Amino acid sequence: MTNFTRPARRQLPWPLLLAPAAAGIPAGILWWVLAPGGLNLLTRDPALAAGTVPLVWLPRDLTLAGILVLAGCLLAVFLADGKRPDPQAALLAGLLGALAGSAVAWGTGVLAGRLWGPAVDVSANASIAFSLRAWPVLLLWPAATAVSAFILELVGSTSRKPDTGVETAGMHSPVK
8 A cells, every 4th residue: 555645734824924913903003192193292293183284194194104114124024034934925924914914003093093082073074083094005014024025035145155055075176
């Protein structure tokens, strides 16, 4: 009787998917704490404390953008450590986790604005409430992760010696 061996099943790196998604919760709270229209700890300008001023909307979105880019760079450091058995699956799981994390950060920030922020009248414009106007900001976490992982792998591959597979110890150079 012949025993056939099955190929090893690839394990999806669940921590690389779930950790960035869960990290969206503190990122969203940090967004609300720092951004104008939230607690406004970044500028502390009373004129930018309320969302009724349209000048608040761009810095509010840029605050989330900065947090997501920083999170993407940090995630790329974990992805590019080179000790993963399946680096492609790890990168894919990390990118999906980053996308989920940015959506969770957005939702958490908006929820924090509703729970802890002042009651606002959004009849004039929905952006008066703590919200996100520029939806492409949510793509910055996975984009920063992909670009940073690419750069880290590129820098790492240029610093490594090439593996030729031939042992050169004891070999002499050819005579000219």
